[in-house]
Amino acid sequence: MSAIYGLYADPNIAQRAVNNLRALGVADADITVISSEPFEHFEFGHRDAKTAMPWIAAGAGLAGLGLTYWLLGASQRSWPLVTAGMPVVPLWTNLIIIFEMTMLSAILATVITLVVTAFVGQRGKLYDPEVSDGYILVGVEHPPDAAKLEPALTIDGGRVKHAS
């Protein structure tokens, strides 16, 4: 993997580096920003923020609700135990299990979505261990012309590095 990147101690400078890369025509999707904390107060921290995760969680919750409703009813009808004069399929008591399974489905779908969208395929990609000391990495992987990008990253004490 070839890459060029800068390490910045200050998020304001990191934001400027991102802006400089954009000014040079680098597409947003090609700019990598890596940090040891989320930067909600900076524009670069909101790139790629849109996610269908809440909808997926809601959908999975609904699916869990429907499936549990059906499974409970089916198993109760298969072995019709009459308890304390309650109906064979008592909705009041079934609601408790339906609720738990709805929430569990939503939680599991959220975690699966997170794993698929944020963790899969990360190995071997651009990274520098200095990030964990608080530095913010701004860079471009597989740059067509690294020399052209270097001035955009060489700003205010930022250290530019090359990875090959």
Next chain:
Amino acid sequence: MNRTLTKPFTDDMVRPVMSTTVWFWAILLATGTVVACGAAAWAYQLWYGIGVSGKRWPGFWALYLTNFVFWIGISHAGTLISAILRLVNAGWRRPVTRVAEVITVFALMIGAMFPIIHLGRPWLAFWLFPYPSAREIWPNFRSPLAWDFFAINTYLTGSLLFLLLPMIPDFATIRDRATGWRKSVYRTLAFGWRGTTTQWNRLESAMQIMAIAILPVAVSVHTIVSFDFSMANVPMWHSTIFGPYFVAGAIFSGIAALIIAMAALRKALHLEKYLQPLHFENLGKLLLLMSILWAYFVFNERLTVWYGNEHHEMAVFWATQRGQYAPFYWTMVVCNFLVPMLLLTNPYTRTITGCVIASFGVVVGMWLERFLIVVPSLAHKALPYSWGTYTPTPVELYIMAATFAAMILLYTLFAKFVPIIAIWEMKAGDFAHGAGQGVGAGDPHRIDTTPVSTEAAS
């Protein structure tokens, strides 16, 4: 503002993972011994049968079920408080959340063991699991015990994931600093975390969704545990107030456990800079609020029973007010209401020490409350010929002591392998509260970014 000044903070958090003190081994040995004694007591019970416990007709739900309800209650400290504070974006939550979430997971694990210990033949526990089986034992979904199974497992799964997900960025931080076998272990645990903006955004979204989902689950768990009692036609159990009463009591005992855990960690891991008096004061106020709420519920429950004047309920009522269980009852009132009122209403005594003393009182008081719910009612059922008494045996007491030791043991091990304060959340909080912009001086939430080591200073 140079963000690398957060390095001393990261070093403080990672240090316990990288180095081991004599105290760690001492705690491990002491708690391990007690846990081993508890395991031996359980083995003794398995060998000689359930009769070696004090469970006798009519008190078949005795100390084991008391501890089950107690530990499930303690579990309400973490995920519930953490989720609420996360959703309202309370800045002071940052050093507290992980300390709290760990309590939930371990307390649930310990609590969920008690129904198994309670069984005469626990190797057949899977017979109770609600699934259609070849033995033609079909699940009875009307049973509160089946509801327990679903509720506790949902809460445990959710809480475990709620705890694990925010640990991944911290595993990556340790991965970058560790060498040798530690590096391999933490590289695996970090799941290839790099800290890209996409990863942060997805993690934050997932945590928000899970916080929303886990709140009603947490409330449902203790409501369902209360259903184990209130669905039965037993004096002073069959009450509509039990659901919210149990939830309030659970949050109450949970906060107390959290304060004790925070104080212990603060001292043991030298976290004075991060777990500040402000955090204890805020939790102390919350504990006071829950104490008042608890008293309100107890008053409601007692008044209704007394006013109803049902013969069989009054037997339980008087047994706890002025009979054989009265010492436990009044100790409970002192611990759960008077001590918190005395110590936490006064700003001069609402110190770390004051909060810890009140919390110890609440933990004792809430355990007694669980005991007083379980035992006197079973000992005074509707028909007087079935009245009886209950005395715990050493087997039960050993097992109970072992669970408390197990909690300390598990917590110590966790704090050894994982930063007990979320590093990335603290850093993010530092910036959110202005320290990163150089305007946060004096803000009690912020990380103290003063270089403390010569390495950082240079």
